[in-house]
Amino acid sequence: MWGREMSTGDAVRRTAAVERGIAFADALFSMEGIPEGAVVPEPEGEAATKAAVERLGRRFARLDGQVRHALRRTRDHAGNLSSDRLQGLSEIVQNAEDLGATDVRILTRGQELLVAHNGSPVRLPDVLALAMPWLTSKAEQAESTGRFGIGLMTLQSLSPHLEVHCGHYRFRVGDPDIAVARPFPLPDWFAGDAWTVLRVPLEPGVLGADEVDAWLAEWGDSALLFLGSVGSVTHLDEQGRVRHRLALDRETGEPFKAVVGGQSADVETGEARAGDGSRWLICRTTVPSPFGITPSHKAVGS
Numbered sequence: 001m002w003g004r005e006m007s008t009g010d011a012v013r014r015t016a017a018v019e020r021g022i023a024f025a026d027a028l029f030s031m032e033g034i035p036e037g038a039v040v041p042e043p044e045g046e047a048a049t050k051a052a053v054e055r056l057g058r059r060f061a062r063l064d065g066q067v068r069h070a071l072r073r074t075r076d077h078a079g080n081l082s083s084d085r086l087q088g089l090s091e092i093v094q095n096a097e098d099l100g101a102t103d104v105r106i107l108t109r110g111q112e113l114l115v116a117h118n119g120s121p122v123r124l125p126d127v128l129a130l131a132m133p134w135l136t137s138k139a140e141q142a143e144s145t146g147r148f149g150i151g152l153m154t155l156q157s158l159s160p161h162l163e164v165h166c167g168h169y170r171f172r173v174g175d176p177d178i179a180v181a182r183p184f185p186l187p188d189w190f191a192g193d194a195w196t197v198l199r200v201p202l203e204p205g206v207l208g209a210d211e212v213d214a215w216l217a218e219w220g221d222s223a224l225l226f227l228g229s230v231g232s233v234t235h236l237d238e239q240g241r242v243r244h245r246l247a248l249d250r251e252t253g254e255p256f257k258a259v260v261g262g263q264s265a266d267v268e269t270g271e272a273r274a275g276d277g278s279r280w281l282i283c284r285t286t287v288p289s290p291f292g293i294t295p296s297h298k299a300v301g302s
Contacts, residue, residue: 002295008227011073013050014045015049016048016075017043017044017045017047017048018047018048018262019056020041020043020044020115021043021044021047021048021052021055022051022052022055024040024041024043024124025051025052025053025055025056025059025124026055026059027040028040028056028124028125028128028270029055029056029059029128030244032244033149034095034128034129040123040124040125040229042123043124043168043192045065045168046168047167048213049167049168050170050180051166052124052127052135053127053169053170053171053178053179053180054179055168056127056128056131056178057177057178057180058133058177060131060177060178061177065190065238068177071131071132072177073179074108079215084215085157085158086157086158086211086215087154087157088154088155088157088158088200088222089106089115089212089215089226090219091154091155092104092115092117092198092231092266093223093227093230093280094227095119096117096119096196096227096230097119097227097228097230098119099117099119099120100119100120100229101117101118101119101229101230102118102229102230102231102232103117103118103230103231103232103234104116104117104230104232104233104234105117105190105234105235105236106206106212106233106234106235106236107187107190107235107236107238108207108209108212108235109201109239110203111201111202112200112201112202113158113199113207113212114190114197114199114200115184115197115198115200115204116190116195116196116197116198116199117196117228117230118191118192118194121166121167121169121194121196122166122167122169122196123211126164127164127169127171128178129176130162130164130173131173131177131178151180152295155200158200158202158206158207159174159201159202159206160174161173161174161200161201161202162198162199162200163176163181163197163199163200164181164196164197164200165181165183165186165196165197165198165199166195166197169192170182172185181199184199187238187240187272189240190236190240209235209237209243210245212243213235213244214242216233216235216244216246217244219248220244221247221248221274221275221276221278222233222270222274222278222280223246224246224247224248225248227243231247231248231249231250232245232246233245233246233247233250234246234247245274245275248272248273248274249271249272249273250270250271250272250273251270251271251272251281252268252269252270253268253269253271253281254269255267255268255269256272257271258285260285261286261287261290263287263288265285265286265287266285267284267285268283268284268285269281269283269284270282270284274277278295
Protein backbone atom coordinates (compact mmCIF):
# COMPACT_ATOMS: atom_id res chain seq x y z
CA MET A 1 0.00 0.00 0.00
CA TRP A 2 1.39 3.38 -0.99
CA GLY A 3 1.81 5.95 1.76
CA ARG A 4 0.16 9.34 1.50
CA GLU A 5 2.56 12.06 0.39
CA MET A 6 2.99 14.68 3.11
CA SER A 7 1.51 18.04 2.14
CA THR A 8 3.21 21.34 2.84
CA GLY A 9 0.69 22.02 5.62
CA ASP A 10 1.39 18.63 7.22
CA ALA A 11 5.12 19.28 7.08
CA VAL A 12 4.71 22.69 8.73
CA ARG A 13 2.52 21.25 11.49
CA ARG A 14 5.01 18.44 12.06
CA THR A 15 7.92 20.89 12.25
CA ALA A 16 5.99 23.06 14.71
CA ALA A 17 5.19 20.02 16.88
CA VAL A 18 8.86 19.01 16.89
CA GLU A 19 9.91 22.50 17.96
CA ARG A 20 7.36 22.45 20.76
CA GLY A 21 8.62 19.04 21.88
CA ILE A 22 12.16 20.41 22.10
CA ALA A 23 10.92 23.41 24.06
CA PHE A 24 9.06 21.12 26.48
CA ALA A 25 12.25 19.14 27.08
CA ASP A 26 14.23 22.35 27.70
CA ALA A 27 11.63 23.63 30.17
CA LEU A 28 11.65 20.31 32.04
CA PHE A 29 15.44 20.18 32.23
CA SER A 30 15.54 23.72 33.65
CA MET A 31 13.11 22.93 36.50
CA GLU A 32 14.35 22.44 40.04
CA GLY A 33 12.96 18.99 40.81
CA ILE A 34 9.62 17.74 39.57
CA PRO A 35 6.97 19.07 41.95
CA GLU A 36 3.59 17.36 42.00
CA GLY A 37 1.16 19.13 39.73
CA ALA A 38 3.91 20.69 37.65
CA VAL A 39 2.59 21.34 34.17
CA VAL A 40 4.93 19.65 31.71
CA PRO A 41 3.19 19.43 28.34
CA GLU A 42 3.57 16.21 26.37
CA PRO A 43 5.13 16.15 22.87
CA GLU A 44 2.59 15.63 20.09
CA GLY A 45 3.29 12.61 17.92
CA GLU A 46 6.22 10.29 17.27
CA ALA A 47 8.58 12.81 15.69
CA ALA A 48 8.08 15.37 18.47
CA THR A 49 8.54 12.72 21.17
CA LYS A 50 11.76 11.51 19.56
CA ALA A 51 13.01 15.10 19.31
CA ALA A 52 12.24 15.73 23.00
CA VAL A 53 14.16 12.60 24.06
CA GLU A 54 17.10 13.58 21.85
CA ARG A 55 17.04 17.07 23.33
CA LEU A 56 17.27 15.71 26.88
CA GLY A 57 20.22 13.61 25.74
CA ARG A 58 21.97 16.68 24.35
CA ARG A 59 21.30 18.65 27.53
CA PHE A 60 22.96 15.89 29.56
CA ALA A 61 25.91 15.83 27.18
CA ARG A 62 26.41 19.58 27.71
CA LEU A 63 26.63 19.35 31.51
CA ASP A 64 29.99 20.22 33.04
CA GLY A 65 32.32 17.25 33.20
CA GLN A 66 32.28 16.79 36.98
CA VAL A 67 28.47 17.00 37.15
CA ARG A 68 28.13 14.44 34.36
CA HIS A 69 30.71 12.21 36.04
CA ALA A 70 28.91 12.36 39.40
CA LEU A 71 25.56 11.45 37.84
CA ARG A 72 27.02 8.51 35.98
CA ARG A 73 28.92 7.22 39.00
CA THR A 74 25.76 7.39 41.10
CA ARG A 75 23.85 5.44 38.49
CA ASP A 76 26.65 2.92 38.01
CA HIS A 77 26.79 2.15 41.74
CA ALA A 78 23.02 1.77 42.12
CA GLY A 79 23.40 -1.95 41.49
CA ASN A 80 25.20 -2.21 44.85
CA LEU A 81 22.29 -0.80 46.87
CA SER A 82 20.89 -4.26 47.52
CA SER A 83 22.43 -7.69 48.05
CA ASP A 84 19.54 -9.02 45.96
CA ARG A 85 20.61 -8.60 42.35
CA LEU A 86 16.98 -8.95 41.20
CA GLN A 87 15.83 -6.14 43.51
CA GLY A 88 15.06 -4.19 40.34
CA LEU A 89 12.18 -6.56 39.59
CA SER A 90 10.44 -5.68 42.85
CA GLU A 91 11.04 -1.99 42.11
CA ILE A 92 9.35 -2.41 38.72
CA VAL A 93 6.36 -4.07 40.38
CA GLN A 94 6.12 -1.26 42.95
CA ASN A 95 6.34 1.38 40.24
CA ALA A 96 3.67 -0.44 38.26
CA GLU A 97 1.52 -0.33 41.40
CA ASP A 98 2.02 3.44 41.68
CA LEU A 99 0.88 3.74 38.06
CA GLY A 100 -2.32 1.77 38.69
CA ALA A 101 -1.26 -1.41 36.88
CA THR A 102 -3.18 -4.62 37.49
CA ASP A 103 -0.91 -7.02 35.59
CA VAL A 104 2.89 -7.37 35.40
CA ARG A 105 4.52 -9.80 32.98
CA ILE A 106 8.13 -10.99 32.75
CA LEU A 107 9.88 -12.67 29.82
CA THR A 108 13.47 -13.92 29.97
CA ARG A 109 14.66 -14.70 26.47
CA GLY A 110 18.09 -14.90 24.87
CA GLN A 111 20.11 -11.89 25.91
CA GLU A 112 17.31 -9.73 27.30
CA LEU A 113 14.97 -9.43 30.25
CA LEU A 114 11.58 -7.91 29.44
CA VAL A 115 9.07 -6.66 31.99
CA ALA A 116 5.70 -5.20 30.96
CA HIS A 117 2.81 -3.64 32.86
CA ASN A 118 -0.55 -2.09 32.00
CA GLY A 119 -0.30 0.99 34.23
CA SER A 120 -0.43 4.64 33.21
CA PRO A 121 1.82 5.42 30.23
CA VAL A 122 5.24 7.05 30.27
CA ARG A 123 5.40 10.85 30.34
CA LEU A 124 8.27 13.21 29.59
CA PRO A 125 9.24 13.76 33.28
CA ASP A 126 9.66 9.98 33.63
CA VAL A 127 12.42 10.05 31.01
CA LEU A 128 14.39 12.56 33.04
CA ALA A 129 13.73 10.79 36.36
CA LEU A 130 15.16 7.54 35.02
CA ALA A 131 18.37 9.23 33.88
CA MET A 132 18.92 11.07 37.18
CA PRO A 133 18.97 8.43 39.96
CA TRP A 134 18.03 10.67 42.88
CA LEU A 135 15.39 12.65 40.99
CA THR A 136 11.83 11.43 41.35
CA SER A 137 8.37 12.61 40.47
CA LYS A 138 7.09 10.74 43.56
CA ALA A 139 8.50 12.78 46.43
CA GLU A 140 5.21 14.66 46.60
CA GLN A 141 3.08 11.50 46.50
CA ALA A 142 2.45 10.16 49.98
CA GLU A 143 0.97 6.87 48.75
CA SER A 144 3.75 5.91 46.34
CA THR A 145 5.89 2.87 47.14
CA GLY A 146 8.43 2.66 44.34
CA ARG A 147 11.61 4.65 43.88
CA PHE A 148 11.39 5.56 40.21
CA GLY A 149 14.93 6.77 39.53
CA ILE A 150 17.29 5.14 42.00
CA GLY A 151 15.00 2.14 42.51
CA LEU A 152 14.96 1.03 38.89
CA MET A 153 18.65 1.73 38.61
CA THR A 154 19.28 -1.25 40.90
CA LEU A 155 18.93 -3.12 37.59
CA GLN A 156 22.55 -2.01 37.07
CA SER A 157 23.44 -5.29 38.80
CA LEU A 158 22.31 -6.98 35.57
CA SER A 159 23.15 -4.46 32.85
CA PRO A 160 24.48 -0.91 32.45
CA HIS A 161 21.54 -0.15 30.15
CA LEU A 162 17.79 0.05 30.55
CA GLU A 163 15.33 0.66 27.73
CA VAL A 164 11.74 1.85 28.07
CA HIS A 165 9.17 1.42 25.30
CA CYS A 166 5.71 2.93 25.63
CA GLY A 167 3.63 4.54 22.91
CA HIS A 168 5.82 7.02 21.05
CA TYR A 169 8.48 6.81 23.76
CA ARG A 170 11.47 4.60 22.98
CA PHE A 171 14.50 5.56 25.00
CA ARG A 172 17.62 4.04 26.47
CA VAL A 173 19.23 5.08 29.75
CA GLY A 174 22.88 4.28 30.39
CA ASP A 175 25.78 5.27 28.21
CA PRO A 176 25.05 7.85 26.88
CA ASP A 177 22.73 9.14 29.59
CA ILE A 178 19.60 9.30 27.39
CA ALA A 179 19.28 8.17 23.79
CA VAL A 180 16.53 7.03 21.46
CA ALA A 181 16.25 3.22 21.51
CA ARG A 182 15.70 1.06 18.49
CA PRO A 183 12.40 -0.79 18.18
CA PHE A 184 12.57 -4.55 18.76
CA PRO A 185 10.25 -7.48 18.02
CA LEU A 186 7.75 -8.25 20.76
CA PRO A 187 5.17 -11.07 20.82
CA ASP A 188 1.58 -9.85 20.64
CA TRP A 189 0.64 -11.97 23.67
CA PHE A 190 3.21 -10.32 25.93
CA ALA A 191 1.99 -6.72 26.05
CA GLY A 192 -0.79 -4.58 24.64
CA ASP A 193 -0.27 -1.45 22.57
CA ALA A 194 -0.78 0.86 25.57
CA TRP A 195 1.48 -1.13 27.91
CA THR A 196 4.90 -0.05 29.15
CA VAL A 197 7.74 -2.47 28.35
CA LEU A 198 11.11 -2.28 30.08
CA ARG A 199 13.97 -4.04 28.31
CA VAL A 200 17.25 -4.95 30.02
CA PRO A 201 19.93 -6.09 27.53
CA LEU A 202 21.98 -8.93 29.00
CA GLU A 203 25.43 -10.33 28.39
CA PRO A 204 25.53 -14.11 27.79
CA GLY A 205 25.13 -16.10 31.00
CA VAL A 206 24.17 -13.12 33.21
CA LEU A 207 20.61 -14.26 33.93
CA GLY A 208 18.55 -17.33 33.21
CA ALA A 209 14.83 -17.99 33.39
CA ASP A 210 15.36 -20.52 36.21
CA GLU A 211 16.86 -17.79 38.41
CA VAL A 212 13.85 -15.54 37.81
CA ASP A 213 11.53 -18.45 38.72
CA ALA A 214 13.48 -19.07 41.94
CA TRP A 215 13.35 -15.38 42.84
CA LEU A 216 9.59 -15.24 42.32
CA ALA A 217 9.10 -18.41 44.37
CA GLU A 218 11.04 -16.87 47.26
CA TRP A 219 9.15 -13.57 46.93
CA GLY A 220 5.86 -15.47 47.09
CA ASP A 221 2.21 -14.54 46.65
CA SER A 222 2.28 -12.74 49.99
CA ALA A 223 4.52 -10.05 48.43
CA LEU A 224 1.40 -8.74 46.69
CA LEU A 225 -0.50 -8.22 49.95
CA PHE A 226 0.66 -4.64 50.36
CA LEU A 227 -0.22 -3.70 46.79
CA GLY A 228 -3.62 -2.30 46.00
CA SER A 229 -3.92 -2.66 42.24
CA VAL A 230 -1.36 -5.20 41.00
CA GLY A 231 -3.06 -8.58 41.20
CA SER A 232 -0.61 -10.80 39.33
CA VAL A 233 3.06 -11.07 38.36
CA THR A 234 3.60 -13.70 35.68
CA HIS A 235 6.85 -15.09 34.26
CA LEU A 236 6.27 -16.45 30.75
CA ASP A 237 8.38 -18.57 28.42
CA GLU A 238 9.07 -17.70 24.79
CA GLN A 239 5.89 -19.46 23.66
CA GLY A 240 3.73 -17.49 26.08
CA ARG A 241 3.28 -20.36 28.55
CA VAL A 242 3.32 -19.62 32.27
CA ARG A 243 6.57 -20.55 34.01
CA HIS A 244 5.73 -19.04 37.40
CA ARG A 245 2.87 -16.86 38.57
CA LEU A 246 2.19 -14.86 41.70
CA ALA A 247 -1.45 -13.89 42.10
CA LEU A 248 -4.02 -12.97 44.69
CA ASP A 249 -7.80 -12.95 44.40
CA ARG A 250 -9.22 -10.12 46.48
CA GLU A 251 -12.63 -9.57 48.00
CA THR A 252 -13.71 -6.35 49.71
CA GLY A 253 -14.96 -6.68 53.28
CA GLU A 254 -16.95 -4.47 55.64
CA PRO A 255 -15.18 -1.29 56.82
CA PHE A 256 -15.01 -0.36 60.49
CA LYS A 257 -13.76 2.42 62.73
CA ALA A 258 -10.75 2.07 65.03
CA VAL A 259 -8.56 4.24 67.19
CA VAL A 260 -5.05 4.38 65.74
CA GLY A 261 -2.40 6.52 67.38
CA GLY A 262 -5.04 8.13 69.54
CA GLN A 263 -7.14 9.19 66.56
CA SER A 264 -10.30 7.74 65.08
CA ALA A 265 -9.71 6.19 61.68
CA ASP A 266 -11.83 4.54 58.99
CA VAL A 267 -10.41 1.09 58.28
CA GLU A 268 -10.99 -0.73 54.99
CA THR A 269 -10.96 -4.53 55.07
CA GLY A 270 -10.63 -7.27 52.55
CA GLU A 271 -9.68 -10.89 52.08
CA ALA A 272 -6.88 -12.08 49.79
CA ARG A 273 -6.56 -15.67 48.58
CA ALA A 274 -3.64 -17.37 46.85
CA GLY A 275 -3.80 -20.36 44.53
CA ASP A 276 -2.37 -22.70 47.18
CA GLY A 277 -5.29 -21.98 49.52
CA SER A 278 -3.50 -19.43 51.73
CA ARG A 279 -5.81 -16.67 52.95
CA TRP A 280 -5.17 -13.30 54.57
CA LEU A 281 -7.40 -10.70 56.19
CA ILE A 282 -6.21 -7.24 55.16
CA CYS A 283 -6.98 -4.10 57.15
CA ARG A 284 -5.86 -0.79 55.71
CA THR A 285 -6.14 2.80 56.84
CA THR A 286 -4.27 6.07 56.50
CA VAL A 287 -3.42 8.18 59.53
CA PRO A 288 -1.52 11.46 59.83
CA SER A 289 2.11 11.38 60.90
CA PRO A 290 2.59 12.03 64.63
CA PHE A 291 2.97 15.69 65.56
CA GLY A 292 6.50 16.92 64.91
CA ILE A 293 7.47 13.94 62.76
CA THR A 294 7.46 14.04 58.98
CA PRO A 295 8.76 11.50 56.46
CA SER A 296 12.18 12.42 55.07
CA HIS A 297 11.85 13.93 51.59
CA LYS A 298 8.34 12.52 51.26
CA ALA A 299 4.90 14.05 51.14
CA VAL A 300 2.50 13.63 54.05
CA GLY A 301 -0.96 12.21 53.33
CA SER A 302 -3.97 14.30 54.14
